[in-house]
Structures are given as structure tokens and as C-alpha cells.
């Protein structure tokens with residue numbers, strides 16, 4: 019087996035996580051699965067090229083039997099039967115404690131879009147998960163003592179590892195960089211799977227950014243291998259898959275089918291989904307050009323088609339349908355902003371509960387009650403609404419791809435906001451914070467991806483703004499220069515300058531970079 023080499027700097031308590039046994043377990047995962055990961059990433063480009071040339075995607079003819087077959091996913095374990103409110107957040111120590119105490123049923127412990135994968139964050143996130151699972155996690159910070167409360171039910175931990183595309187420079191196996199997803203999954207599983215089972219929970223995961231059922235098959239094989247290696251019963255791992263890429267929307271059934279012994283549901287990851295629609299069809303013509311990011315809502319016809327199909331697919335197969343993130347967050351200093359955010363989140367969760375979702379996401383502890391209240395109204399004493407099978411729903415490929423009917427337009431204010439948010443977010447990411455409050459919205463990698471890919475698409479299509487200006491690279495550079503001047507008073511030059519350069523690269527390069535976090539990762543030391 020390839021030998022593990024730890025290349026990242028030492029991290030406090032890292033020796034408890036990067037033990038020889040844990041590294042050997044990761045080496046086994048890499049030996050078995052890294053090459054297949056590489057092949058599947060290559061397959062992504064081939065499929066995208068087909069969509070670019072045809073401007074189309076469709077349900078797969080070769081998997082029709084699966085879509086029409088009679089099968090169900092495994093029954094949910096007790097800890098995942100009631101998911102009416104899920105809080106998401108990075109695994110820093112304070113957020114971990116606050117999330118577990120928040121009153122949410124589930125905590126999505128985010129090693130992905132809300133986390134900058136600095137080696138220190140990668141390892142300390144695992145230290146925090148280790149302590150969280152054992153309920154020993156405490157912190158002294160800002161004159162406050164943090165610990166798990168005795169009088170609330172602690173949220174069930176569901177870990178989101180990085181997507182398949184990201185490598186990890188802090189570790190190598192046989193001289194090749196580790197696969198980020200296998201590191202995140204493997205360390206949590208190795209240290210905590212048995213401990214979680216002893217406590218009546220289990221190793222539960224959220225799987226991000228998949229583009230096909232073959233990628234789901236790979237995850238399923240990883241789970242089976244991990245269970246076998248550690249002597250844990252097959253089917254103990256439970257995974258909720260984020261449907262957050264446009265090709266995956268055409269394979270919801272197949273993804274559940276591949277993971278059926280390990281699946282617990284699908285989530286409508288709306289932000290990455292929007293990013294994916296733009297990215298996939300960025301050069302397929304005007305009909306895929308979307309209006310300003312913040313004006314595309316969940317009631318746009320193509321977004322509605324996606325969520326309706328998701329609920330229908332899940333409940334047909336006995337899987338949970340989990341709603342997405344309304345990005346509005348409260349602001350302690352501004353009651354008006356807070357009141358408006360609460361109203362918007364309430365409306366969003368009310369719509370989702372009415373549509374048949376079994377629960378949904380919030381980004382902030384201040385939103386937990388609102389989400390719970392809206393789901394309580396629909397669920398009452400029932401833990402979920404798997405029985406609402408939504409048989410009347412039927413969604414076509416054209417409906418999923420109908421970006422053209424989205425109301426709204428591209429505006430100069432929208433362009434400026436995209437540049438401003440993009441730069442602010444990248445500066446935050448580079449500093450080690452993968453999630454940030456920007457203009458009273460939660461921003462993470464997914465939301466920032468929309469901003470920069472939208473700019474790229476508008477330039478490529480020469481989109482006309484409300485001012486009559488056509489979006490060109492020159493126009494965007496002008497906006498960039500103005501925004502950079504404004505932000506100089508707020509962001510240190512050592513973060514602002516690389517953030518501006520990176521934004522320019524990911525928004526204006528001739529060749530569209532697949533993920534902004536790839537060139538950003540190259541920049542971190």
C-alpha cells in the first residue's frame with residue numbers, strides 16, 4: 019500500500035487525528051478509489067462539451083429501467099427520521115458548539131463550501147468533530163465559556179466532505195496529493211463511526227457537487243469499503259446527496275438507486291445548482307443567460323421544476339427531501355434587517371413545507387425557530403411527510419432547462435454587486451473564512467461562484483444591462499477598479515490584491531475555470 023506522507027504544518031492536537039492507523043485507513047481508500055475519481059472527473063468535461071454543442075441535457079436512455087423499476091432506499095435510522103430543521107456551518111470550535119446547541123435536528127458540519135481548506139482548518143475541523151461526537155467540546159473565547167447545553171437535544175451531526183474535484187496538499191500517498199473528499203470522509207469515519215453508533219447515532223454524510231450516478235456509485239463503494247475495513251455493518255453509513263448540478267438533476271433516481279443501501283435523501287442545493295446551470299450552459303447562447311443573481315428566486319419556472327421533481331423522486335423511493343438555503347441572516351445591529359430576513363426565510367420555509375419537503379436548511383441559529391415553526395404547521399406530530407408522494411408531479415427536460423422564462427434582467431447594479439461580493443468573499447476565503455456575512459447575506463463558495471460565473475457569461479454573451487451598456491471585459495475591469503478603490507479602506511492589501519486578481523481570473527479568463535476554489539487553493543501557502 020502507498021505510504022502516507024503528512025506535508026502540512028503541525029496543527030494543535032493533529033497527532034490525535036493523523037495517527038498511523040488513521041493514515042493507513044486513508045491510504046487504503048486512496049489505493050482503492052483515487053484513480054476512479056480521476057476518471058470520473060474527466061468524464062465530466064466530456065458530458066459538458068456535449069451540452070455546450072447541443073444546448074441540451076436529457077434523462078439517460080440507458081437507465082430507463084431504474085427510473086421505471088420498483089425499489090426503495092433503506093429505511094432511515096432513528097436519528098434521521100425527523101429532519102425538519104437543519105443548521106449548516108463550518109467546523110470551527112465556536113460554530114460547532116453553537117450549532118449543536120441551536121435546537122436544530124441536524125447540523126451539517128461543513129468541510130466544504132463554508133470552509134477554506136487551509137490545512138489547519140482541515141485538521142482542526144476533525145479535532146472539533148472528534149470532541150463534538152464525544153460531547154466533550156468546550157471553548158473559552160472573547161471572555162465567554164462555550165459548552166454543550168444539557169437542556170437541549172443536540173443536533174445530529176451530518177458531515178459534508180469536499181467535492182470530488184478538490185485535492186489536499188497537506189497529505190500525499192505514494193507521492194500523489196490526497197483526494198480531499200476521501201480525507202474528510204475517511205478521518206471522520208475512522209475516528210467517529212463506532213463512537214457514534216455507541217451513542218445511538220451513526221456516520222452520516224452530505225455529498226456535494228456530484229454530476230452523475232457513476233460518482234454516486236463511487237461514493238457507495240467507498241462506504242462499503244470503509245464499513246468492511248473497520249468491521250462496521252454494511253448500510254450503517256447514511257448519505258444525503260445534494261442535487262446541486264444540472265446534470266445530476268437528470269439522474270436523481272439513478273443517484274438514489276446507486277446509494278440505495280446507504281441513502282437517506284436528497285437536498286435541493288439551490289445556490290450551487292444556479293452556478294451549475296450558468297457554468298454548464300455558459301456558452302450555449304442567450305437563452306441560458308440569467309438575470310441578476312439576487313433576483314433569481316425559487317419560484318422561477320426552472321427552479322420550481324427542479325424542486326418539484328426532487329420531492330417527487332425522493333418520496334417515490336422512501337428518501338427524505340430536504341430544502342435549501344435561504345441566504346438571509348439576522349443582523350444584531352439592525353432590527354429592520356433582521357425582521358426582513360425573518361420574513362423572507364419564513365416565506366421560503368413555508369413554501370418548502372407546503373411542497374412536501376421533510377425539512378430544510380438555515381444558515382444561522384437565529385433562523386432555527388422560524389424553520390421549525392413552518393414545518394411544524396405542516397408536519398404536526400408526524401416526523402416527516404414521506405407519505406406525500408406527489409404523484410401528480412411530472413417534470414420534463416425542457417422544464418428543467420427553461421432558464422429563459424426567468425423574470426428579471428441584468429442590471430448595472432447587479433454587475434457591481436457581483437464584483438463586490440466576489441472580491442469580498444475571495445478575500446474572506448483566502449484569510450481562512452469560507453463563510454461570511456456580506457451585505458446581510460450568507461455568502462459561501464457556492465454563492466460567490468454564481469457571481470463570478472454570471473459575469474463570465476454576461477461578457478461571453480455581450481449581455482445588455484438596464485443602462486443600455488453591453489457587458490464587455492473592459493466594462494468589468496472598470497467596475498473592478500472602482501470596487502477595489504472602495505474596498506481598500508476595508509480589506510488589507512495582502513488580501514485585497516490577490517482577491518482582485520483572482521476575481522479577474524475566474525470571471526474574465528478565456529477558458530472558464532471550473533471552480534474558483536481551484537486557483538484560490540493554489541494561492542494559499
Ligand SMILES: CC(=O)SCCNC(=O)CCNC(=O)[C@H](O)C(C)(C)COP(=O)(O)OP(=O)(O)OC[C@H]1O[C@@H](n2cnc3c(N)ncnc32)[C@H](O)[C@@H]1OP(=O)(O)O
Pocket residue numbers: 105106107108112113114116117128131132289290343347348349350380381382383453454455459460461462464465
Ligand atoms: C449554499 C450552501 O452551501 S449553504 C451551507 C454552507 N454555508 C454555511 O454553512 C454558512 C453558515 N453560516 C455562517 O457561517 C454564519 O452564519 C455567517 C458566517 C454567515 C455569519 O456568522 P456571524 O458573522 O458570526 O453571525 P452573527 O454575528 O450574527 O452570529 C451570532 C452568533 O451565532 C453564531 N452563528 C452564526 N451562524 C452560525 C452557524 N451557522 N452555526 C453555528 N453558530 C452560528 C455565531 O458564532 C455567533 O455566536 P456568539 O454569539 O456565541 O459569538
Ligand SMILES: O=CC(=O)O
Pocket residue numbers: 131260262286287288289290291342343464
Ligand atoms: O450547497 C448548497 C447550495 O445551495 O449550493
